[in-house]
Amino acid sequence: MRRTIVAANWKMNGDKAEVAELLNGFKAQLDTNKADVVVFAPAVFLPKLETELADSAIQFGGQNAWTEPKGAFTGELSLGMLKEFGCTYVLVGHSERRTIFGESDELVAAKTKAALDAGVTPMLCIGETLEEREEGVTEKVVTEQVQAVIDVIGVEALADTVIAYEPVWAIGTGKTATAEQAQEVHAAIRAFIAKQSAEVAEKVQILYGGSVKAASAAELFAKPDVDGGLVGGASLLVEEFAGIVAAA
Numbered sequence: 358m359r360r361t362i363v364a365a366n367w368k369m370n371g372d373k374a375e376v377a378e379l380l381n382g383f384k385a386q387l388d389t390n391k392a393d394v395v396v397f398a399p400a401v402f403l404p405k406l407e408t409e410l411a412d413s414a415i416q417f418g419g420q421n422a423w424t425e426p427k428g429a430f431t432g433e434l435s436l437g438m439l440k441e442f443g444c445t446y447v448l449v450g451h452s453e454r455r456t457i458f459g460e461s462d463e464l465v466a467a468k469t470k471a472a473l474d475a476g477v478t479p480m481l482c483i484g485e486t487l488e489e490r491e492e493g494v495t496e497k498v499v500t501e502q503v504q505a506v507i508d509v510i511g512v513e514a515l516a517d518t519v520i521a522y523e524p525v526w527a528i529g530t531g532k533t534a535t536a537e538q539a540q541e542v543h544a545a546i547r548a549f550i551a552k553q554s555a556e557v558a559e560k561v562q563i564l565y566g567g568s569v570k571a572a573s574a575a576e577l578f579a580k581p582d583v584d585g586g587l588v589g590g591a592s593l594l595v596e597e598f599a600g601i602v603a604a605a
């Protein structure tokens with residue numbers, strides 16, 4: 358039985374006061390019994406999360422990291438640094454990194470490998486654009502994104518990652534994929550992995566992301582291949598996010 362994960366992606370939002378308020382709200386209101394909860398916060402707030410969440414079951418992670426352990430990479434963070442500050446997860450390949458910052462499948466795969474090597478769980482984001490969906494190539498796009506990672510880490514190691522399927526057209530747009538659309542793609546991803554390892558396919562958690570709200574979460578999470586959610590906008594609202602976690 359795969360455990361549900363509900364992850365908050367705060368993106369580049371929040372200030373000291375807002376983060377303090379969100380953390381207090383999360384600690385008071387999130388039920389971590391039925392789902393693992395992970396918060397992806399801007400890097401400058403990670404020491405705060407380390408302190409505030411020390412006695413909490415809520416886990417946290419970085420939104421990005423570089424592949425190398427140290428050196429002349431101005432502006433970047435290493436996975437060792439994230440780990441030292443208590444991060445158990447790191448986001449890899451979010452569509453905003455792929456499109457705005459030009460991260461290729463190859464770089465995403467290298468980051469996934471670096472995270473695994475450092476003992477930080479990579480949450481690998483994949484997803485198609487609206488154009489790709491309309492062209493009918495969704496399955497091809499997402500399975501190629503997964504294969505690019507398998508090519509570098511091997512299929513067995515995929516069991517130690519978490520996959521987040523996030524259709525680009527659903528991110529921050531208010532257009533959630535229907536539970537049926539999500540299930541269809543999740544099942545296709547799992548079937549694709551199963552051709553290489555049935556065991557890994559059964560084990561790997563596949564989350565859905567893209568305008569998840571408290572009102573849509575229960576239906577999404579009820580689908581057999583949807584193992585939780587990666588939540589952006591709604592994770593900046595305590596009540597709304599608590600509702601999503603409760604839906605697990």
Ligand code: PGA
Pocket residue numbers: 366523527528529530531566567568569587588589590591
């Ligand atoms: P959204 O973002 O929930 O605001 O659509 C999801 C994400 O980008 O992870």
